[in-house]
Amino acid sequence: MKSPSMEEHRRDAPRSIRCGVITLSDSKYSEFMKKGGIPESDISGRTLVDVLSEDYSVMDHIIIPDDADRLVATINQLIDGGASVIFTTGGTGIGSRDITVETLKELFEKELDGFGEIFRHLTFRELGAGAILSRATAGVYRRTLIFALPGSPNAVKLGIELVVSELPHLVKHLRE
Template sequence: MKSRSMEEHRQSSPSNIKCGVITLSDSRYQESLQKKNHDISGEFLVDKLNEKYKVVAYEIIPDDSKILLETLEVMISDFNTRIIITTGGTGIGSRDITVETLQGLFEKELTGFGEIFRYETYKELGAGAILSRATAGIYKRCLIIALPGSPNAVKMGMKIIGNELGHLVKHLKE
């Protein structure tokens, strides 16, 4: 059952939203330095977000908390982004630092996103979904969404959240 007020909010949501994309990957970062860029997930996000909004910043960085924090600050303050989507660094490996770094920043965490993401992953892949630590939250009036690095995970994440982005940004302005 659809909510009438939610549909009204969606219709009155802003469409001129500045977005940023950050890929966290040691290997993709090295490839980008050698001009051998094959960032399928990051490029998908850029293309998908540009269908409705405007991507003003896109970076490929290594799995490094300090660099992630610096990149977020630049995207928010210099580019005035309202949505930043990261891809990569959400696993359980020793170099996977995205979730811990972001959770330390979040003023509010949107736990429902991670729950739905893992549920949808479970329907497709089974119990391996417990490895997913996808998350979302708010920092400095910017929605930050952390997705795994695989192209299929990024596509699923956008399927879940894509139509709600404007709606969420609308509430950030309140």
């Protein structure tokens, strides 16, 4: 059942949205530094850029190591440059170098709990109990939406498909 007010919000939502993509990975950052460009192995980052570019403006795709201070600085750089939406990929696991979720939760002014819940539900339907390892999350910081996705290309495809068409509606609410 469709909500008339939600449909009205979608109709009135902005179409011009600037996005940023951040890949967090020690190995991809090392490869990036050696080759001087986005490594071909960054399939997840490239997937985000490709899908977002179909309807929105991707202002930057940045690769950084798994480092909390670098993550915060990069997010602030993208927001200062005009990003309305930022997607991160990587660093959401349970390993000692996985710092994305803890770093973002300290920044978030509001969390979008439903994103992680739906993401894990869909992952469970596809993969079973291994979905409990997923810590995908989303929230708002400085009037900017931030979605943190795992580094797996399949997880990125699932996450971006979940929200890509809803981004204008979400950005509209941030701008009110």
